[in-house]
Amino acid sequence: MGVWATIRREWFIIGIVLVISAAKLQPAVGVRGGPLRPEITVAYVAVSLIFFNSGLSLKTEELTNALLHFRLHLFVQSFTLVFFPLAVWLLLKVLALSPIDQWLLRGLQTVSCMPPPVSSAVILTKAVGGNEAAAIFNSAFGSFLGIVVTPVLLLLFLGSSSSVPFTSIFSQLFVTVVVPLVLGQACRCFLKDFLERRKPPFGAISSAVLLVIIYTTFCDTFSHPDVELDPTSLLLVVLIIFSIQVSFMLLTFVVSTRSGSGFSPADTVAIMFCSTHKSLTLGIPMLKIVFLGYEQLSLISVPLLIYHPAQILLGSVLVPTIQSWMTAQQKTEVDVVPVYAEGGEEIDSSAHLMKRRMTQPTVPYHDQSSETSAGGRD
Template sequence: MGLLDRLRKEWFIIGIVLVITFARLEPSVGVKGGPLKPEISITYIAVSAIFFNSGLSLKTEELTSALMHVKLHLFVQIFTLVFFPAAIWLFLQILSLTTINEWLLKGLQTVGCMPPPVSSAVILTKAVGGNEAAAIFNSAFGSFLGIVVTPLLLLLFLGSSSSVPFTSIFSQLFMTVVVPLIAGQIIRRFIKDWLERKKPPYGAISSCVLLMIIYTTFCDTFSNPHIDLDKFSLIIVVFIIFFIQLSFMLLTFVFSTGKRSGFTPADTVAIMFCATHKSLTLGIPMLKIVFEGYEHLSLISVPLLIYHPAQILLGSVLVPTIKSWMVKRQKALTLKLQPV
């Protein structure tokens, strides 16, 4: 039974491996113009479905209740969307001197430009007992911000393929991201009670659609004879990703526990997860829009595909340690505040 439970828990990561394998075996099914017609079914329908689902699942009232913690939100958003991509860019200036595949390095830069995820940071903050409302707000607010900021960062740090003009990227983002998201939020207002009762599996729905997007992206790659990925580059990138995550978690911990920070231990937990996690659900569709027609699109998306399971794995491993730190720190603060 233990194995079955494990498989159920990790089904999405197993799914990623399976869809990439199927794409390798028979790429003609999911290529542009193939039976699945990804230029319509994925580019418009699947991407819109993911964001409509996000709009439907975001609890507006939870966002508004967490709104007042401005200092925490500013810290998380500036770290995620300004410091993170800039630090990665500096790091890549050194890595570009090595023999690591240049498209994987570009992929690392795209990871830096991504907004926080709507789920994993919240789940891990809740598991530790941190400030869940702040995690929900920052994940959701970061996702909204990411719709505008992430494409701008991608174009700033990487430039888009010359065939895709700036205006068409934003009009497509608006139609397939902003409109479905707002539609989801409006519909949620009318069927809120029903949604609360039924609790639809939002995460599973988005993940299934995401697997389709990943599948067609890799079908395009494997049908391209010029792409060649060496194992050395891939292994090094995995190590780099774990190094980036650990370093940035440590950095956010140091900043948010400083004497003048003014953050509670529960705030620190939310900051550590929200500021260092990156969204695959929003990231892959955005890369698909910004780098549409790019022959190296799937190589660029590989680091993000690695980053997603790595952040969940690393976060889950660190939950007991962070929890015991938070409990000790809270006890120490309570004792300090008690009158002698």
């Protein structure tokens, strides 16, 4: 019974291990042009399903509130499209003195210029119970913004004279992000009572779709054409990528939780994932467009191929820890709230709360966290 309970609780982590193992054994199944046709089933169907599911599960008032959270949007977009590229550029000035392959280092710069992904950041935010609406908005808005900003950053930092077909990229984003999200919200208007009564497992559905994306991502990674790579350089790049992700997640956490930041714990979760995740779906096609004709294109692409699965793995591993932190913060906010006297002076909230509990009748405690995990916020 204990083993089965553990499997049910940790099924997503177990699923990640299984799909990666399957990708390693048979990468040809999930590569572009393979039996699964990920260029259609993942790029369009899976991503569309994720955002339709989000539109169906997300309360309209929450999405509306997220649209007005300008400070959060400014923080995420500034971090991922301004601070991130500049910080990596400065880091590469130092790493240029190292024996690491220079084309791999240029690949690290291309990673820094990419917009947020349109799937993993949203699903991981949902899995933790963070501000899903803010994650959806910033993933979608960042992707649209990246259509223009990313090529400009690539040309600025690395140089290329190739033109970018903005129209085709914009069309794909509109079809896979905006349309499914709007359709999901429209369906929710008709099914609202049913959804609130039955509480479908929206989180589990999105997680299952993410497993498919992880599988095809690793199929591409394991079947990538062999390039002349120095094993030492490759290992160092992997370590640098994980170091960048951990450092930047910690940085966004510290900044967004400082006193007076104005961000809730749920906001912090969305900020951590959206600010540090980078899009492979947009990244690889954009690299092929901007660096068309480069013999070293495969080397430039390697860091992005590593970064994408690394961010999913790291994010998935950190989900329980971040979830525990957020739950603890929310309970603290519930237990201790600022209380003000008539003159506006703050008084001891904990003492006031204890006195109120002693003088008022007992009210049954309503566990909001269980409602959330059951689909209340999904």
